[in-house]
Amino acid sequence: QKEVEQDPGPLSVPEGAIVSLNCTYSNSAFQYFMWYRQYSRKGPELLMYTYSSGNKEDGRFTAQVDKSSKYISLFIRDSQPSDSATYLCAMSAMDSSYKLIFGSGTRLLVRP
Amino acid sequence: NAGVTQTPKFRVLKTGQSMTLLCAQDMNHEYMYWYRQDPGMGLRLIHYSVGEGTTAKGEVPDGYNVSRLKKQNFLLGLESAAPSQTSVYFCASNPGLEHSNQPQHFGDGTRLSIL
Numbered sequence: 415q416k417e418v419e420q421d422p423g424p425l426s427v428p429e430g431a432i433v434s435l436n437c438t439y440s441n442s443a444f445q446y447f448m449w450y451r452q453y454s455r456k457g458p459e460l461l462m463y464t465y466s467s468g469n470k471e472d473g474r475f476t477a478q479v480d481k482s483s484k485y486i487s488l489f490i491r492d493s494q495p496s497d498s499a500t501y502l503c504a505m506s507a508m509d510s511s512y513k514l515i516f517g518s519g520t521r522l523l524v525r526p
Numbered sequence: 527n528a529g530v531t532q533t534p535k536f537r538v539l540k541t542g543q544s545m546t547l548l549c550a551q552d553m554n555h556e557y558m559y560w561y562r563q564d565p566g567m568g569l570r571l572i573h574y575s576v577g578e579g580t581t582a583k584g585e586v587p588d589g590y591n592v593s594r595l596k597k598q599n600f601l602l603g604l605e606s607a608a609p610s611q612t613s614v615y616f617c618a619s620n621p622g623l624e625h626s627n628q629p630q631h632f633g634d635g636t637r638l639s640i641l
Contacts (some may be wrong), residue, residue, distance in 0.1 A: 422566060448629050457530075457632035458569070494593060502568065504629075504635055511559060512620055513584065514630060518568040 417441050420503055420517030428525050433490040437503035437517045440484065443506040444515075447479050449488045452500045452519065461501075462488060493524045528552055528635035532617050538639045539607045544571060547602040547636050548616030555601040555622065556622030558600040560586075560592060575600055576622070607640045614638070 420437045427433055429505040433450075446465055462477040464470045470477045476489040477521035486505075490497055530551045539545055549558065556577050561569040561601040571584030589611060591603045599621075604611060612636050618630040 420568075441641050446629075450632075455635075458636045460629050460634070490564055494632065504569075511574060512580070512630075513559075513571055514569075516568040516570075526635075 415425075415440065416518075417515050418505060418517045419452075421519055421520055424521040424523055426525060429495060430470075431492060431493050431524070433459060433493050434521060435490075435496070435501050435520050435522070436470045436504075438484055438488070439515075441505075441507065441515075442481075442484070443507040445508045446506040447477070447486050448504045448506075448514070449475075449477055450502040450504060452502060453503055454499075454501040456501055464485050482509065490522075493522075495524045495526050498522055498524050530617055530619055530631055532552075532615075532636050537633070537635045538641065539604075540641055541609060541641060544605050545607065545638075546604075546616055547638075549600045549602070549633060551598055551600075551617075551619040551631075553619060553621075553631065554597070555619035555631075556597070557593065557620040557630075559618045560584065560590075560602045561618065562601065562611075562615045563616060563635070564613050572601075572602065572615075582614050585587035591598060603614070604638075609640045612638060612640045 439443045449462040452458045467481045474491045478487045500519040504514040559574040560572040573592040578597040617633045
């Protein structure tokens with residue numbers, strides 16, 4: 415069993431829809447949680463970053479962490495065709511190496 | 527500000543050949559990482575470095591070697607390429623322990639095909 419599980423999709427939604435992306439994890443030591451967006455043939459770019467539990471909002475994006483359920487979510491409001499990409503969750507324990515463990519990524523397609 | 531730069535962007539090798547992938551960062555980051563990305567597998571850590579002159583093994587280190595002779599550069603070597611090493615390779619960097627709450631910054635990858 416993988417340490418981080420993420421549905422690969424693809425997830426196809428109409429423009430303007432609310433998108434929900436999720437990851438589950440098994441390691442209770444994870445403290446830092448990130449969402450990266452990756453366009454085709456590009457490197458991952460950081461979207462959202464949270465520490466421990468709670469919510470964080472940035473424009474159309476909201477990240478939620480539920481450590482009791484070992485579950486994290488990314489919500490995208492008013493989705494745009496430019497949001498079409500692969501979304502990777504990543505997490506890390508608080509140690510000296512700051513190694514990230516990634517989910518396999520969810521491919522999102524926002525239809526005009 | 528270039529951030530993290532990877533060279534080459536694309537390469538085709540024959541089985542048994544060797545090559546070195548270069549990663550350069552201009553952010554004065556202490557920590558650097560090499561990942562490979564395969565379909566359905568996400569990004570998996572190959573090797574990493576927590577400072578100049580240091581290296582450590584990640585999740586999938588076999589068949590690869592690394593060196594960090596200068597703080598800004600992290601080299602990934604394939605001594606004898608195998609078809610199983612066909613992948614997209616990403617380099618990333620992070621400021622370091624005192625900034626441990628800062629996420630990693632990624633390059634745009636090197637696409638490597640082994641025939």
